[in-house]
Amino acid sequence: MKFATSTFTVLALTLAVVKAQVQIKIDATKYPALQGTPDVKHPQVQAWLKEIDLTGAPTFALRKGAPPECPAKPDPAECIWTCDGCAQEDITACGAANTWGVTFDDGPSIYTPPLLDFLKQNKVPATFFLIGGNVIQNPDIVKRELDEGHHLASHTWSHSALTTLTNEQIVAEMKWTEKAVQEATGVRLKYMRPPYGDINNRVRFVLKKLGYKVVDWTGDEFDTKDWQIGASVTAVDASGKSSSHVYTETEALNHFKTSLDQYAASAKTKGFYCLEHDIKEVEVNFAKKLIPMGQQHQSDAQPYQEGGVMPPSGNKGNNTNAGNGNGNGTNNGNTTNPTIVHNKNGTDTKSAGIKSAGGLSVVIAAAAVAAGAILA
Numbered sequence: 001m002k003f004a005t006s007t008f009t010v011l012a013l014t015l016a017v018v019k020a021q022v023q024i025k026i027d028a029t030k031y032p033a034l035q036g037t038p039d040v041k042h043p044q045v046q047a048w049l050k051e052i053d054l055t056g057a058p059t060f061a062l063r064k065g066a067p068p069e070c071p072a073k074p075d076p077a078e079c080i081w082t083c084d085g086c087a088q089e090d091i092t093a094c095g096a097a098n099t100w101g102v103t104f105d106d107g108p109s110i111y112t113p114p115l116l117d118f119l120k121q122n123k124v125p126a127t128f129f130l131i132g133g134n135v136i137q138n139p140d141i142v143k144r145e146l147d148e149g150h151h152l153a154s155h156t157w158s159h160s161a162l163t164t165l166t167n168e169q170i171v172a173e174m175k176w177t178e179k180a181v182q183e184a185t186g187v188r189l190k191y192m193r194p195p196y197g198d199i200n201n202r203v204r205f206v207l208k209k210l211g212y213k214v215v216d217w218t219g220d221e222f223d224t225k226d227w228q229i230g231a232s233v234t235a236v237d238a239s240g241k242s243s244s245h246v247y248t249e250t251e252a253l254n255h256f257k258t259s260l261d262q263y264a265a266s267a268k269t270k271g272f273y274c275l276e277h278d279i280k281e282v283e284v285n286f287a288k289k290l291i292p293m294g295q296q297h298q299s300d301a302q303p304y305q306e307g308g309v310m311p312p313s314g315n316k317g318n319n320t321n322a323g324n325g326n327g328n329g330t331n332n333g334n335t336t337n338p339t340i341v342h343n344k345n346g347t348d349t350k351s352a353g354i355k356s357a358g359g360l361s362v363v364i365a366a367a368a369v370a371a372g373a374i375l376a
């Protein structure tokens with residue numbers, strides 16, 4: 001008996017060690033260089049290009065810069081979101097008033113795990129817009145994001161401004177990232193955010209052909225400016241005099257507070273997405289202050305977690321989400337999630353929510369819609 005117990009103990013310990021060592025390995029040699037737009041002549045890219053028909057793509061000249069500067073007079077037909085606010089079918093707001101889509105761009109990075117710890121402790125779901133080159137370096141983190149109920153989306157392979165790339169380069173940027181996330185997690189991405197918010201009708205055409213829905217964010221007021229903390233910024237006063245200073249975390253928090261106040265006072269019919277990042281420690285530390293600020297903000301907000309984005313592993317309920325890539329599906333959420341009906345136009349309708357201590361809603365981006373839409 002003693003022998004049996006010892007054997008069992010050894011076996012259990014061995015299994016524990018093996019479990020701790022299990023890591024997702026991605027062979028980086030099978031992917032493009034971590035930086036830079038992938039080569040469109042690569043056989044894999046050529047195979048992908050054969051799968052889609054880009055005939056009829058708009059032919060606006062490639063823009064220049066990272067990100068490109070806006071033309072003096074933007075062409076309305078080009079519809080560049082960052083230049084004239086033209087968004088077409090891009091998702092720029094959450095479907096329901098008082099809901100807040102928490103999103104993080106540019107990861108995963110070594111600073112993402114402590115952010116995930118924080119989100120878990122505070123039961124805050126988020127959407128992570130992933131860079132493919134970072135995914136193959138940190139596949140375990142991406143898997144953890146999914147396993148902990150977050151929504152995964154694409155932020156391209158190399159974070160290039162898409163209006164500066166050819167149609168074929170855009171395909172390469174998207175498909176390599178899609179492949180990397182699929183290898184790390186088994187799910188296929190269906191939502192994307194263009195780096196710098198840089199998008200026009202040509203880029204939209206290509207993304208649509210690839211089956212992607214585009215997610216921007218809710219205007220400058222909900223760009224949290226976390227990326228700017230610690231950087232030198234130049235301000236121009238009323239007299240036209242300019243001066244520079246280092247942008248502080250306090251300034252960024254005040255900026256968000258002002259945006260929340262304005263939102264709470266507005267005749268709101270939709271919720272908002274804020275733009276955050278998880279590529280620098282300062283950004284993650286900032287998120288730990290910004291999220292409680294939003295949750296505690298006095299408004300009539302009704303917090304809820306969107307059920308539609310819960311992957312099967314994180315959803316104890318009956319997920320009947322028939323997501324089809326058009327953001328159309330119905331999710332029977334679990335006991336902590338409301339029932340969300342995802343409309344064809346990318347908005348969502350919620351039937352119930354979780355009341356919390358009177359803060360703003362925290363909701364996975366409406367963009368995050370259907371879990372079924374992202375599952376392979």
Ligand SMILES: [Zn+2]
Nearest residue numbers: 105106195196
């Ligand atoms: Zn970015």
